[in-house]
Amino acid sequence: MKKVIITGATSGIGRELAVQLADKGYSVGLTGRRTERLEELKQEIGDLAFFRTLDVTDHERAEHVYDELINEMGGLDIMILNAGIGKDKLLPHWISDKQTIEVNVLAFAHGMNFAFRYFKKQGHGQIVGMSSIASLLASGRASTYTASKHFISNYMTGFRRKVKRIKADITITDLRPGFIKSELTDNVKNMFWVAPTDKAVRQMVKAIERKKSHAYITKRWRLVAWLAKITPQFVWDRI
Numbered sequence: 001m002k003k004v005i006i007t008g009a010t011s012g013i014g015r016e017l018a019v020q021l022a023d024k025g026y027s028v029g030l031t032g033r034r035t036e037r038l039e040e041l042k043q044e045i046g047d048l049a050f051f052r053t054l055d056v057t058d059h060e061r062a063e064h065v066y067d068e069l070i071n072e073m074g075g076l077d078i079m080i081l082n083a084g085i086g087k088d089k090l091l092p093h094w095i096s097d098k099q100t101i102e103v104n105v106l107a108f109a110h111g112m113n114f115a116f117r118y119f120k121k122q123g124h125g126q127i128v129g130m131s132s133i134a135s136l137l138a139s140g141r142a143s144t145y146t147a148s149k150h151f152i153s154n155y156m157t158g159f160r161r162k163v164k165r166i167k168a169d170i171t172i173t174d175l176r177p178g179f180i181k182s183e184l185t186d187n188v189k190n191m192f193w194v195a196p197t198d199k200a201v202r203q204m205v206k207a208i209e210r211k212k213s214h215a216y217i218t219k220r221w222r223l224v225a226w227l228a229k230i231t232p233q234f235v236w237d238r239i
């Protein structure tokens with residue numbers, strides 16, 4: 001059965017991905033900073049779960065942790081780079097922006113590089129990146145978050161092209177959720193079409209198993225993606 005590492009598995013989407021994939025028989029390597037949450041999840045999932053406490057911004061430790069989880073699980077088929085943060089309103093602007101870039105951009109790029117190197121050597125594998133519908137937008141209120149998700153999607157497109165030039169069967173899956181219930185969205189106002197976490201993750205699992213290059217979650221967000229692509233810049237500037 002397949003073996004998968006999930007970053008940011010202590011809550012929300014990452015936690016639900018771990019539960020649903022383990023239900024299907026996958027071995028799941030769980031990471032996050034909150035150890036007690038990882039222990040709880042291990043209790044819930046049982047033998048198929050392996051975990052390590054990890055702050056993904058510590059790239060050196062991340063390398064060790066991924067290697068250790070791969071050894072314990074006996075291999076790796078899928079790397080899910082899910083850890084991410086939004087704007088922290090309690091922090092000064094620049095500190096919050098810097099943190100978002102460190103987690104959503106730098107740590108994501110580090111995870112991509114680790115997984116790509118590993119799967120290239122192995123000859124096959126799948127990298128799943130948690131982008132967002134926000135990757136297609138530029139928000140005045142959350143400009144760092146939208147820019148960080150644009151980086152993630154654009155970076156994955158680049159890696160998908162890189163794969164074509166090498167002899168390895170590597171799938172790069174770009175997941176672009178709209179609003180989903182989680183700790184990240186707990187204090188977000190003016191949300192619409194908010195999907196329950198389990199429903200959204202079921203669609204994510206389907207997209208991963210079908211080896212999609214990208215998927216909007218839930219499906220209705222395809223409409224927003226289409227609108228985002230055809231709406232002229234001057235209209236966005238007025239919204």
Ligand SMILES: NC(=O)c1ccc[n+]([C@@H]2O[C@H](COP(=O)([O-])OP(=O)(O)OC[C@H]3O[C@@H](n4cnc5c(N)ncnc54)[C@H](OP(=O)(O)O)[C@@H]3O)[C@@H](O)[C@H]2O)c1
Nearest residue numbers: 008010011012013032033034055056084132179180182184
């Ligand atoms: N919810 C939505 O509407 C939505 C929409 C589009 C995209 N997304 C994306 O989906 C992903 C998951 O978010 P979520 O909604 O499930 O929010 P969440 O419940 O807040 O989960 C975020 C996860 O990221 C982990 N994380 C954050 N900083 C980390 C760090 N420095 N090192 C390691 N792990 C870290 C957290 O674990 P610890 O705190 O334990 O470290 C947690 O497990 C994010 O990339 C988010 O941008 C969410």
